[in-house]
Amino acid sequence: MAKKKKSKVDANWPVKSYLNTDFLGSADARPVRVLCEFIEPANRLRRQKVNHLITMYGSARTLTPADAENKLKELRRKARGRSSNKALREAISAARRQVTMSRYYEDAALLAEKLTRWSAKITDPRRQFVICSGGGPGIMEAANRGAERAGGRSVGLNISLPFEQLPNPYQTPELAFEFHYFFIRKFWFVYLSKGIVAFPGGFGTMDEFFELLTLVQTQKIKKPMPTILFGSEYWNDILNFDGFVKWGTISPKDLKLFRIMDDVDEAFDFLKKELTKHYLRPSRR
Numbered sequence: 001m002a003k004k005k006k007s008k009v010d011a012n013w014p015v016k017s018y019l020n021t022d023f024l025g026s027a028d029a030r031p032v033r034v035l036c037e038f039i040e041p042a043n044r045l046r047r048q049k050v051n052h053l054i055t056m057y058g059s060a061r062t063l064t065p066a067d068a069e070n071k072l073k074e075l076r077r078k079a080r081g082r083s084s085n086k087a088l089r090e091a092i093s094a095a096r097r098q099v100t101m102s103r104y105y106e107d108a109a110l111l112a113e114k115l116t117r118w119s120a121k122i123t124d125p126r127r128q129f130v131i132c133s134g135g136g137p138g139i140m141e142a143a144n145r146g147a148e149r150a151g152g153r154s155v156g157l158n159i160s161l162p163f164e165q166l167p168n169p170y171q172t173p174e175l176a177f178e179f180h181y182f183f184i185r186k187f188w189f190v191y192l193s194k195g196i197v198a199f200p201g202g203f204g205t206m207d208e209f210f211e212l213l214t215l216v217q218t219q220k221i222k223k224p225m226p227t228i229l230f231g232s233e234y235w236n237d238i239l240n241f242d243g244f245v246k247w248g249t250i251s252p253k254d255l256k257l258f259r260i261m262d263d264v265d266e267a268f269d270f271l272k273k274e275l276t277k278h279y280l281r282p283s284r285r
Helices: 027-047 065-079 086-120 139-149 182-191 203-217 232-238 241-246 252-257 264-280
Strands: 052-057 129-133 154-159 176-179 193-198 227-230 259-261
Touching (some): 086 139, 139 154, 203 252, 227 264, 259 264
Parallel strands (some): 129 154, 154 176, 193 227
């Protein structure tokens, strides 16, 4: 059967504003796009009955222990008989540091796995805690991977970037989001979160962690938010928290807004205790 030809009237029919892709991609429609990144995730999370998140921050560059070891072995193989090659020596030094950092990949995965297994025992699914990451590689991948190992769901708050941010395969597809605006992504990192764990990371991790501390310090966030900095060797090398107090830019009590830990079991026990106290008692229903 021959296709019905469009009439002249149909061809010239005006496009509705909300279907006009040229307009929606324009600078004038930025407020509409911003609202979409607020409303669509809220709608999807509500339909998926996700009310409580445990958010895990960390570097996208952290390798798995196996990948880090293999990279170091390959560089050492290339360096045989070429000990004078400065570039190779520097690459080997960097690879050794990556091996050291790779322990945090497995720590993040294990912590996410333990928290997910514990949460699965909460009988009311609306009160269960779901692991949330930035959706990319490195520590983010480890968090989603750990939740999957436990047979649970996890959220991935991906963002469009020119490099590094490739969605990892372990986030639950129905709970994988893609953001354009950093500030809305950071809103979702915190809005439903009931606990935060920051693993070693770069500018992005610092940005997310310090914005969280600012919101808690200024009581813009009033809900209990147990917060852990995981990896004392890294964080004490990167940030001198006592220096903030020394120079009077924060109060001594502000150092109690977070805890620095190195042990997965310690972190798990702390989060389990705090989350149970604040969110699972009958009075919190």
